[in-house]
Amino acid sequence: xxxxxxxxxxxxxxxxxxxxxxxxxxxxxxxxxxxxxxxxxxxxxxxxxxxxxxxxxxxxxxxxxxxxxxxxxxxxxxxxxxxxxxxxxxxxxxxxxxxxxxxxxxxxxxxxxxxxxxxxxxxxxxxxxxxxxxxxxxxxxxxxxxxxxxxxxxxxxxxxxxxxxxxxxxxxxxxxxxxxxxxxxxxxxxxxxxxxxxxxxxxxxxxxxxxxxxxxxxxxxxxxxxxxxxxxxxxxxxxxxx
DNA sequence: GTTTGTTACCCATTTACATCA
DNA sequence: CCTGATGTAAATGGGTAACAA
Numbered sequence: 001x002x003x004x005x006x007x008x009x010x011x012x013x014x015x016x017x018x019x020x021x022x023x024x025x026x027x028x029x030x031x032x033x034x035x036x037x038x039x040x041x042x043x044x045x046x047x048x049x050x051x052x053x054x055x056x057x058x059x060x061x062x063x064x065x066x067x068x069x070x071x072x073x074x075x076x077x078x079x080x081x082x083x084x085x086x087x088x089x090x091x092x093x094x095x096x097x098x099x100x101x102x103x104x105x106x107x108x109x110x111x112x113x114x115x116x117x118x119x120x121x122x123x124x125x126x127x128x129x130x131x132x133x134x135x136x137x138x139x140x141x142x143x144x145x146x147x148x149x150x151x152x153x154x155x156x157x158x159x160x161x162x163x164x165x166x167x168x169x170x171x172x173x174x175x176x177x178x179x180x181x182x183x184x185x186x187x188x189x190x191x192x193x194x195x196x197x198x199x200x201x202x203x204x205x206x207x208x209x210x211x212x213x214x215x216x217x218x219x220x221x222x223x224x225x226x227x228x229x230x231x232x233x234x235x236x237x238x239x240x241x242x
Numbered sequence: 243g244t245t246t247g248t249t250a251c252c253c254a255t256t257t258a259c260a261t262c263a
Numbered sequence: 264c265c266t267g268a269t270g271t272a273a274a275t276g277g278g279t280a281a282c283a284a
Contacts, residue, residue, distance in 0.1 A: 102258040102273055122251085144274060147252075152272090 105145070109135050113142070117149050 105113070116123070116131055123131065123146055125139075132139040 104259080104273085125250090141273080143250090145272090148272065148274085151253075 103137075103141065109137070113145055113149070117146065121150055121153070122146065 112135060113131075116127075120127070123142065128139045128142050128146075132142045135142065
């Protein structure tokens, strides 16, 4: 068993994964199983991108190509706690009788998986098996990688949407403040509006204000609603009274 | 039409490990 | 150097849907 002590490799792989979030268009592949076709497609990357996410990964990828190892490394660690039974998913423990070890993908494996993910966010059985052979991994590992990759994409998308909504909220809040200030300014102005525009004062108000139709209907219909009558100002009635 | 088994997927969570203070 | 905290990716387990027998 090879112990991976190349921390830079791991770090660069993790970095490239982060930088590649939503980096390419995702397509739902045509699966060989109907269930796959019915699966929820992973949505294409958002056009709304944060500047920090648009940075190029070419430098990272270029450095990644310096390594020539192909077989993924497995690090030592604690023994596995559980294994799944009657599931068809074979754990490391079941497969080789040893404790579960966490596989660390090589840079080449990660890069190829990323490339495939950009082409298709999901894989059908044949694609999965072919990719597994190409990467010297088990199909289950390829499947898990794609599942986790879709989850990361979804999480990133959610974060972007959350940020977008936060900015929308702030914009609306600012607009609300502006409008409230505008109302305040208008109220403070003792401008002489045309008479028909002016709200009635004193005794004239009683003759000018009318019960709104809905309240009127409710009252006449004997509705038990105890809400106070809503009255509204009818400038035309006021001007007609004059 | 209903039941059962299979397959494949998503999701939440756990686990293993690297990194850093 | 050691250690605990933290972040991240791989892996697991549970649930569900579609389909065939």
